[in-house]
Amino acid sequence: MTKRLAPLVLALVLAAAGCSLQNSDNTAAGTVKVVVGYQSKTINTVTAGTLLKAQGYLEQRLQKITDNGGAKYQVEWQDYDTGAPITAQMLAEKIDIGSMGDYPLLINGSRTQANERAKTALVSVTGYQPKGSLNMVVVPQDSTAASIADLAGQKVSASVGSAGHGTLVQALSRAGVDPAKGVEVLNQQPQIGATSLESHQVGALAQFVAWPGLLVFQNKAKLLYDGAELGVPTFHGVVARRTYTADHPEVLQAFLAAQLDATTFLREKPFDAAGIVADGSGLPQEVVYLYNGPGGTSFDTTIKPSLVDALKGDVQYLKSIGDFAELDIDRFVDPAPLRKAFAETGQGDYDQALAATANPTRVTGTDPICARAVEDSPQAGELWVEGADRPQPAADPTCLLRAVQVAKAQGKVIRAAYVPDAELGTRWFADKAVWLREGDKFLPFTTSAAAQRYRHAHTTAVPVAYDQAVTEVRG
Structure with missing residues (x-):
């Protein structure tokens, strides 16, 4: 009997020794x-x-x-x-x-x-x-809301306690809407909120990067409020x-x-x-x-x-x-x-x-369409064409539209075009921006509210659709 048990005992001892080399979370002993x-x-x-x-x-x-x-x-x-x-x-x-x-x-x-x-x-x-542009509020494509104040009385999806929710609270307060009583906030994870927005269960979604940009890129939403309006880091x-x-x-x-x-x-x-x-x-x-x-x-x-x-x-x-x-x-x-x-x-x-306070990454190089250097220009944007190694620089929004015009004429597929908002500087998709034409100059804005603010101070500026701007821009 003793001889028969010996191998078993040895096996148990070895097993115990093996177990002693592991922590409760399966991390080897001595491993941090x-x-x-x-x-x-x-x-x-x-x-x-x-x-x-x-x-x-x-x-x-x-x-x-x-x-x-x-x-x-x-x-x-x-x-x-x-x-x-x-x-x-x-x-x-x-x-x-x-x-x-x-x-x-x-x-x-x-x-x-x-x-x-x-x-x-x-x-x-x-x-x-x-300025705070990493948090934004988006609404369905067919929403009639033109400003954050227009959300009064509506349901808004947000992750309570998140940066997006914090921006919503501040934005509503500044607009004179009580964030506790003026809207009904549904505490939802971002992806659930995105579904709620798409199905019109809520009137808006307040979230942090990259959700607003993703939904707008997917044509599932449009931007109502740019967090940069708060001017708070x-x-x-x-x-x-x-x-x-x-x-x-x-x-x-x-x-x-x-x-x-x-x-x-x-x-x-x-x-x-x-x-x-x-x-x-x-x-x-x-x-x-x-x-x-x-x-x-x-x-x-x-x-x-x-x-x-x-x-x-x-x-x-x-x-x-x-x-x-x-x-x-x-x-x-x-x-x-x-x-x-x-x-x-x-x-x-x-x-x-x-x-240091300047953004450490800026658009660099020379605009191939307008033939201008873009270093340190706050108006510089980029055009990303299918098949290109990397996006090409554009000296300003008008030059970007010209680059898009040239690329389309050459039959190239445009992956994305990026442009800074004319008022707040927020980097945004050019084809999702709200555009104004002022003389021969074209100006992009992240929201219709921002474009309206500009028009109040510049009465000669007129609205223009993105595709129309691409067609009309002159070299």
Whole structure:
């Protein structure tokens, strides 16, 4: 009997030994696990999410630590539609590093601060827009609404607590509509809200990038309100659990260094980056490039004072949607690890980057149609023709229309044309813009309300359809 049991006992011992080499989450003992929460379709977070994951920069940085005699690391990526579930998982101590928009960041800091093991810090920014155009409100194609005030009495889909919802609340308040009583907000995930809008169950959808641009690109909606009208910076950032980063500071430093790698890649090769993000998110590359391309989002990791001030200004919104604990923004923000990452990687001077306010990616080159250099021009746009290696620059909106005219005459297929709004500077699809003609000059606007504001001050400006403008523009 003893001899018969010996092999079984040995097997059990070996099995036990094998089990001892694994943690409860199936991570090998001695291996440090880091769980990263990201939003693949929130393409303003790509340098801490989709692009970062696809390029493998974090894994490469961690591998260097291992190769130098450090621990082994395992990275787990978890994809979510909004910031709320990332915060919930951080509260449960199941996500260590996460990225989300400014309003969700507030909620994250407020919700986690009471739990020492879940408490987070804002450690970097992924990207920002100084005027707030990353959040927008769209309506069905056949909607008669011409301004945000026209939504009074209607149902509006929004993800409560999201950056898109925060913009809706501010926009309605400025228009004299009580956001709590003047409209009925349906708390829906972005894709559910998109379906509700398409089926006319709601009168509008208030969301963050890339949903407004996606729905307009797909001809399922038109833009009613450009968040840039608020003139308030909006951004997305990275939060990390303090206890995790205290135990594994090298992981946070590797993450921030990897984010700098991704940011540099996007700045130097925005079109290539857009293709990678499109593959990783399932979004059309035309939509990704709208936001990730030159003149779109400012991809800048530094935590600028203007963004911190905007966050402080958003605290009132936090109080308006629920019983949230008071959050000390100054203590929530911790730029020290990022400053260290700048120094250790040699990817620029942190203070210099912190002081910079210009969008680091701008349209460059020479307009082949108008034969003009476009460097640093706030009016510059781009035309993307099927089969081209990358979009071609256009010096201004009128030159862009001429380029479209020439491309069509040559029988070329136009993938997308991008143009900055004449009033707010928001990068938008040229064929979805509202156009005015003033003499020989053509002016695009993201919304009809913006075009109307211009016409009030410029009485000679007249409306013109996009196709008509392309036909009428002269060389």
